[in-house]
Amino acid sequence: xxxxxxxxxxxxxxxxxxxxxxxxxxxxxxxxxxxxxxxxxxxxxxxxxxxxxxxxxxxxxxxxxxxxxxxxxxxxxxxxxxxxxxxxxxxxxxxxxxxxxxxxxxxxxxxxxxxxxxxxxxxxxxxxxxxxxxxxxxxxxxxxxxxxxxxxxxxxx
Amino acid sequence: xxxxxxxxxxxxxxxxxxxxxxxxxxxxxxxxxxxxxxxxxxxxxxxxxxxxxxxxxxxxxxxxxxxxxxxxxxxxxxxxxxxxxxxxxxxxxxxxxxxxxxxx
Numbered sequence: 476x477x478x479x480x481x482x483x484x485x486x487x488x489x490x491x492x493x494x495x496x497x498x499x500x501x502x503x504x505x506x507x508x509x510x511x512x513x514x515x516x517x518x519x520x521x522x523x524x525x526x527x528x529x530x531x532x533x534x535x536x537x538x539x540x541x542x543x544x545x546x547x548x549x550x551x552x553x554x555x556x557x558x559x560x561x562x563x564x565x566x567x568x569x570x571x572x573x574x575x576x577x578x579x580x581x582x583x584x585x586x587x588x589x590x591x592x593x594x595x596x597x598x599x600x601x602x603x604x605x606x607x608x609x610x611x612x613x614x615x616x617x618x619x620x621x622x623x624x625x626x627x628x629x630x631x632x
Numbered sequence: 633x634x635x636x637x638x639x640x641x642x643x644x645x646x647x648x649x650x651x652x653x654x655x656x657x658x659x660x661x662x663x664x665x666x667x668x669x670x671x672x673x674x675x676x677x678x679x680x681x682x683x684x685x686x687x688x689x690x691x692x693x694x695x696x697x698x699x700x701x702x703x704x705x706x707x708x709x710x711x712x713x714x715x716x717x718x719x720x721x722x723x724x725x726x727x728x729x730x731x732x733x734x735x736x
Contacts, residue, residue, distance in 0.1 A: 555699070578695055583692070590690055594704070596692075596698060
């Protein structure tokens with residue numbers, strides 16, 4: 476199957492999913508939260524596109540105040556534990572970007588006012604790549620990356 | 633989809649640590665079914681919210697590249713033992729589940 480066809484197919488399923496979501500959202504959760512899910516950012520194929528779509532900017536400042544914990548070598552790319560912690564003040568969101576995945580944006584966490592700047596989860600990595608943590612504080616974006624070597628890919632396996 | 637969530641929340645020194653596991657296939661939509669050769673449609677959690685006594689402490693937006701049976705951990709201040717913690721998720725098919733628990 477050619478790449479273009481796959482994309483069309485993907486778009487189709489996503490659109491259908493969105494329609495179904497709208498219906499059940501109306502019935503089950505009468506909140507507007509689903510509308511907030513940044514479809515374009517998660518569908519973006521490049522890191523700058525994803526960032527611009529999610530944050531409004533792809534300007535990142537490197538920071539040594541962010542710690543990413545992830546294995547140096549992940550034997551199984553389908554399950555890579557990643558945790559991000561930062562000592563930067565006033566953090567409103569932490570995003571995790573997997574540089575070379577088909578859709579680089581993996582997750583974005585919006586923190587409440589009392590929530591500490593720490594999140595941990597597990598992500599899939601298609602191959603060896605840099606995992607980038609993007610921390611938003613005020614209007615600025617800070618980032619740190621960590622290279623994770625993947626011996627078995629997590630996507631399309 | 634009942635009981636798809638397992639949560640543990642514990643207070644130490646005024647900081648509540650929340651650890652959650654959700655049972656979910658998290659299909660990316662890029663993987664082919666080995667038997668039929670057809671693509672398995674994308675099916676993944678898009679949003680997880682966590683409320684402490686009715687106040688939102690965390691909203692997680694997830695893409696399909698979160699691992700199967702997702703794990704999530706975070707910490708927040710201000711919780712105390714006995715407080716209510718509510719976790720809720722919604723996936724791209726509109727399925728959802730939520731769980732209320734008490735902080736230990």
